[in-house]
Amino acid sequence: MSSNQDIPPRLDRDDARVPARRLVVLTCMDARIDLRSTLDVKPGDAHVLRNAGGRVTEDVLRALVLSQTYMDTRSVIVIHHTGCGLAQIANETIRADAGLSLGMPPALDFMPLEATFEASLTADLERLDASGHVLPGTLLTGAVYDVATHRVEILMKRTVGRGRTDH
Numbered sequence: 001m002s003s004n005q006d007i008p009p010r011l012d013r014d015d016a017r018v019p020a021r022r023l024v025v026l027t028c029m030d031a032r033i034d035l036r037s038t039l040d041v042k043p044g045d046a047h048v049l050r051n052a053g054g055r056v057t058e059d060v061l062r063a064l065v066l067s068q069t070y071m072d073t074r075s076v077i078v079i080h081h082t083g084c085g086l087a088q089i090a091n092e093t094i095r096a097d098a099g100l101s102l103g104m105p106p107a108l109d110f111m112p113l114e115a116t117f118e119a120s121l122t123a124d125l126e127r128l129d130a131s132g133h134v135l136p137g138t139l140l141t142g143a144v145y146d147v148a149t150h151r152v153e154i155l156m157k158r159t160v161g162r163g164r165t166d167h
């Protein structure tokens with residue numbers, strides 16, 4: 001008897017689900033960000049992960065492992081943006097503001113952005129690289145989205161496992 005007898009078989013792979021550009025986009029939940037017209041990301045092209053700030057959270061790592069293991073994605077672009085609500089605000093302020101209506105301050109890390117895009121993106125790309133959950137050789141790109149012009153500027157690139165960020 002196999003010790004694997006209780007593990008259900010994997011579903012047949014459905015290649016139609018593999019993102020055509022083998023790309024994962026991580027960006028903010030901000031309603032103004034239009035990935036389709038800016039990055040030409042159409043349905044079928046990429047996995048799109050969005051959260052407050054476009055930060056690398058545990059849940060982003062969870063999604064990335066699934067994306068790379070089952071759907072062959074091999075590059076990740078992290079996009080922060082101008083006018084982000086998580087810029088120039090402190091965790092304590094957010095907790096206090098939310099606590100006014102919740103009754104008590106939420107004990108959460110809201111992961112506010114650092115002082116500059118450069119610093120925030122560097123921190124997020126390093127977090128991806130250091131996590132041990134992203135495949136070596138994966139290309140990481142850090143970029144800024146301008147919500148006024150809808151243009152994206154690439155600030156840095158890093159390859160997982162190579163130990164440096166190129167600006």
Ligand SMILES: [Zn+2]
Nearest residue numbers: 028030084085
């Ligand atoms: Zn934002």
